[in-house]
Amino acid sequence: AIDENDQLLVTLEPCSSQGKQPPCVDALLAARVRRVIVGAVDPDPRHRGRGIEALAARGVEVELLDGAAPLARVAPHFVEWVGADRVRRPRPWLIAKWAQTRTGQLMPPEDVGAGRWITAPPALEEVQQLRARVDAILTGVGTVLADDPRLTVRRPVEVPCAPLRVVVDSELRTPPSARLFQPLAAGEHAGGVHLFCLAGAAPMRHRELEAAGAIVHGCFPDRSGRLSLREVLGKLWALGVRRALLEAGPTLQQACLEQGFVDQVRVYTGSVNGGRGPSLAHLLSSAAWKERLDREIGPDSVLEAFRANAG
Ligand SMILES: NC(=O)c1ccc[n+]([C@@H]2O[C@H](COP(=O)([O-])OP(=O)(O)OC[C@H]3O[C@@H](n4cnc5c(N)ncnc54)[C@H](OP(=O)(O)O)[C@@H]3O)[C@@H](O)[C@H]2O)c1
Structure with a gap:
């Protein structure tokens, strides 16, 4: 959820690519999110770090709390999906x-x-x-x-x-x-x-x-x-x-x-x-x-x- 200071806390770096859904990064920019706190970088080599870069390039402040949300624990299926x-x-x-x-x-x-x-x-x-x-x-x-x-x-x-x-x-x-x-x-x-x-x-x-x-x-x-x-x-x-x-x-x-x-x-x-x-x-x-x-x-x-x- 976006808080009253237009900050967003997410487990995983938002995606920047078009899949079945449009990129999350575009949605965050459209919602005028000011600051994004990210719990983990996307382990998928096709996406790794790109979402963070795309947000930063558009002036969004990004803070990476690497390790704060160990994906193997909070999203084990996702880790397997990108094996x-x-x-x-x-x-x-x-x-x-x-x-x-x-x-x-x-x-x-x-x-x-x-x-x-x-x-x-x-x-x-x-x-x-x-x-x-x-x-x-x-x-x-x-x-x-x-x-x-x-x-x-x-x-x-x-x-x-x-x-x-x-x-x-x-x-x-x-x-x-x-x-x-x-x-x-x-x-x-x-x-x-x-x-x-x-x-x-x-x-x-x-x-x-x-x-x-x-x-x-x-x-x-x-x-x-x-x-x-x-x-x-x-x-x-x-x-x-x-x-x-x-x-x-x-x-x-x-x-x-x-x-x-x-x-x-x-x-x-x-x-x-x-x-x-x-x-x-x-x-x-x-x-x-x-x-x-x-x-x-x-x-x-x-x-x-x-x-x-x-x-
Ligand atoms: N209870 C349930 O949830 C449920 C669900 C579905 C069906 N059923 C029942 O299951 C029965 C049919 O069983 P079934 O075992 O014959 O059906 P199936 O598993 O749906 O079909 C088996 C066929 O798939 C083909 N196949 C192609 N490549 C395969 C591969 N690499 N490995 C394995 N199979 C491959 C084979 O025919 P080819 O060699 O000709 O390609 C094989 O005979 C029916 O009585 C049906 O009512 C029950």
Whole structure:
């Protein structure tokens, strides 16, 4: 907050570059801030010190209280976000979200919720809000074939920017008749449909999917011969995606978790017994997660956590 002497106290040096939002420095100049007290210089080499210089060049008095706000303590996720590997090979902040039964399975028994819904309406509502706050929603072709999802934001929530819909689909098995390609209903928000496949896969299907409205991206395989998830995430970054929500089945969730691409998890456990398919519980029980928060939503429970060594 700006005090009565037109001074501002900030944890981190204000940014001077145009991102999704205009530079903070411009906002401070427009607000005629006289003096800015900064707790830490931006550790990101692309920005380091530039905000302070830009303010000083326009006559704003800047005082640096270096060390007053240790970022590793007050903003650990930000420090990871600007880690060396992340700056060199940028990729979006990835939130893995899934719903599981009491036994940890992502697929309910066939006779529950039409074999599809594990959680109750309050959790489903919350997921809509989460969707509205990301730049892309990712899934695997296994989910497209099993559930034919729309991956849209459907609740009356404010949607600053409709999230892209992304399917990881090596051989382009997504049907051109999928509900992803159907026109949006009134009140439904969604961005374009992006399919990531192995370069040169299924040329005929490629054309049919483009005709249906898909944007198809060819990728290289990784060392194990699977579609390179790092390349997918790098390409999403280049498309402007900074925060993405992974709403896949167990196969893609496990691959992203094991390869270290998941920064944050949000796991809903519904009051359903039994289920089908593997559990991902073994990937959550390690010391790799920090700031764990358990809470309840309606009859369901939610676990939220951040990867300990993300970056
Ligand atoms: N409970 C939940 O939150 C939730 C959410 C979503 C889905 N589901 C359920 O999950 C089931 C589908 O499970 P699923 O595991 O088949 O779906 P998935 O994880 O969404 O999709 C898996 C597919 O992604 C493709 N893929 C491409 N590159 C990959 C890579 N590098 N690593 C891993 N996969 C890659 C693979 O197909 P290709 O080899 O052909 O590319 C793979 O078979 C459905 O029953 C659905 O209802 C549950």
